[in-house]
Amino acid sequence: MPLLEIVLYPDPILSQVAKKVEDINDDIKALLEDMAQTMYEAPGIGLAAPQIGKSLRMLVVDVDSGEQEQGKNLLKLINPEIIERKGKAKGEEGCLSIPDIREQVVRDEIVKIKALDISGQEIVIEADGLLSVCLQHEIDHLDGVLFIDKLSKVRKELIKGKLKKLVKKRK
């Protein structure tokens, strides 16, 4: 399975609103499988299509990515949308596109998500804990939003130096 290259901050594709997937064809299915393998290899617990250079509304998540029986809890979601949100929770996040930075982010505690699976069936997922955080983080990627965009001005100012280093590395 070919591994895909992960796009790094500050690549402009990470700030774009991704396009809806109109046709779940074999190319889309193959891309989602490659994204899953790329996520496991990274390793990470979520990966959105813009992070591999495709501006499409789809993502993979597996919060049990490190477990031995890999793939058991893998979700491949197409055109996901948050349809309900409850409560607030704060937790530490990182991102495969923003290496070496981990920050506390405030998110909704429980979310209900509607999406299509690879057979085009509509599925609804209610998530809390790590899955909730991960799904919100990945869906944000589809709207061109990064977790560092959610930080307070003060906090963002404090990590400015680290971000600049990443920008330099990319040039």
Ligand code: CO
């Ligand atoms: Co991310």
